[in-house]
Amino acid sequence: MPLLPAHAPAVPLREVVRTFWPYAAPRQRWMVLALVLAAIAPALAWCEIWLFKVVVDDVLVPRDFAAFLPVAAAYVVLTVAQGLLGGAERMLGTWLSQHFLVDLRRALLSHLGRLPLDFFSRSTVGDLLSRVSGDVAAIEAFLVTGTTRALTQVLELVVFTAALFWIEPTLALVSLAVAPLFWTTSRWFSTRMRDVSRERQRRSGSITTAVERTLGTMPLVQAYDRMDAEVDRYGVEADAKLRAEMSSSRLRSWYVPVVDLIELMGALVVIGLGAWMLSQGRLTVGELLAFLTFLSRLYGPVRGLGSSLTAAYSAAAGAERVIELLRQAPLPPDRPGAVTLTRVTGDVALDRVGYTYPGAGRPALADVTLRVRPGELVAVVGESGAGKSTLARLLTRSVDPTVGRVTLDGHDLRDVTRASLRAQTAVVLQETLLHDGTVHDNIAFGLPGADDAAIERAARLADAHTFVADLPDGYLTQVGDRGRRLSGGQAQRIAIARALLRDAPVLLLDEPTAGLDAGSADRVTAPLRRLVRGRATLMISHDLSVTRHATRIVVLDSGRVVETGTHDELLDARGHYARLWALSHPDGAAHREGVPA
DSSP states (O other): OOSSOOOOOOOOHHHHHHHHGGGTGGGHHHHHHHHHHHHHHHHHHHHHHHHHHHIIIIIITTTOGGGHHHHHHHHHHHHHHHHHHHHHHHHHHHHHHHHHHHHHHHHHHHHHHTSOHHHHHHSOHHHHHHIIIIIHHHHHIIIIIHHHHHHHHHHHHHHHHHHHHHHOHHHHHHHGGGHHHHHHHHHHHHHHHHHHHHHHHHHHHHHHHHHHHHHHTHHHHHHTTOHHHHHHHHHHHHHHHHHHHHHHHHHHHHHHHHHHHHHHHHHHHHHHHHHHHHHTTSSOHHHHHHHHHHHHHHHHHHHHHHHHHHHHHHHHHHHHHHHHHHTSOOSOOOOTTOBOOOSOOOOEEEEEEEEOOTTOSSOSEEEEEEEEOTTOEEEEEOSTTSSHHHHHHHHTTSSOOSEEEEEETTEEGGGBOHHHHHHTEEEEOSSOOOOSSBHHHHHHTTSTTOOHHHHHHHHHHTTOHHHHHHSTTGGGOBOOGGGTTSOHHHHHHHHHHHHHHHTOSEEEEESTTTTOOHHHHHHHHHHHHHHHTTSEEEEEOSOHHHHTTSSEEEEEETTEEEEEEOHHHHHHHTSHHHHHHHHHOTTSSOSSOOOOO
């Protein structure tokens, strides 16, 4: 899979606002308060500048010190008011922005949790992390922080423009002549910045992916001495990100001096005309200085609005990638009136089930019928691509059948809530997935809220208690990312303890001994015997030595059931199963004991 994700489909700004405004709307009253505070700031700034005019005309020019004390007191009051206002505005702005980030990221993570598993097989973790972190932050910078900032700039434009016309209308008209140049320049640069921002956001995801992949496979990288190659791969992505950043920097480098030149031209014209008006007695020194100060403060919001437009396009680039995730179709929702299962006996049945993955040319499963009763262990075997993993996904409703139905105690799984179905099911996965937490936390993951006694009892049944007790901190020992501080057999016994703690009537074993050496597999055999006892168990495995003592063995080939029977019956039939057995046991003997029903 290439590191670089494809470009997300372009979306207009109005769709960005329509999509993400609901995450800000619950606090819109506080946003109104933030806007009110933002509206007060230009008025205080106007008062401060006008006091400067008073100092010049009423204190400095006439050299009347008596007028200074009230002006100084007014300055102190204004400074305190601006400080309090600015502090309140910053606190409220931070509160609003952080709540928006938390709500949007929670919603995005929740959506990702409802997506089909095949979506994650097509995606890279690094790119998804980049979208959840950097792209969401860009949306917040535009929609929440940017909205307040833009309103403040608009109000400053209104207040300072009114002040200019109040002081001298003719000079105000001349000074505003450069405003269209500001806007046109900002618009020109902003439209070019959007494409650059999209590429920059995309490259950020590819860099995160490169680092995540290297760190995630470090044992393999070191074993094959491939670190230099991994660094070179990162360098390719980093160089591409560098080029995107340089493109952005070049645009910004031109934008700043061009805008500065426009501002300087306008200021020089105003100073020249203002000096002439001063010589004609049409302006006082204080009025001219106040006018120039208002003008300098006016160019700031004009420039800021241009920057806000650039930020909006940058946010749109991030929003496109987030919207692309939100448009991914989630798992089928629970039907209206879906049944919430309580404790079931564990009678699982598939009735002429077929399933075809979206876009696939042929079905992954076709006309599959089988039944697993409480206390039975049914093993499903077959070559890679036979449909075994799809069968497992049907039982947990990660997918729903295209045709036929899957039932639990007679209930069609599509007619029960997904949450209550999964509460009746314990799973031991092919890849032993452990969280980067303690042994205690990883076992308790199977039943949140379980007490220490229940967790230890599950560990003892899984033959894990002895090695856990020998760990430096016992059950509080950190297992590391994906349980890498434990051996494969130890991690699998923790996974078995997690399933035992759940004590569910339906058990799904997906390659429970995959990746384990013979010794480690033997150590998990006894815990597996205890785990399957009394439950409806479906085991998927390539290891026929593990499945040979199953109650019944189902052989899949190209998505269809081609054989069913016990181990001995299938060997006597000399069909698919016998051929698979011969390939895995050329000497005709099992290498280790299986898991009896």
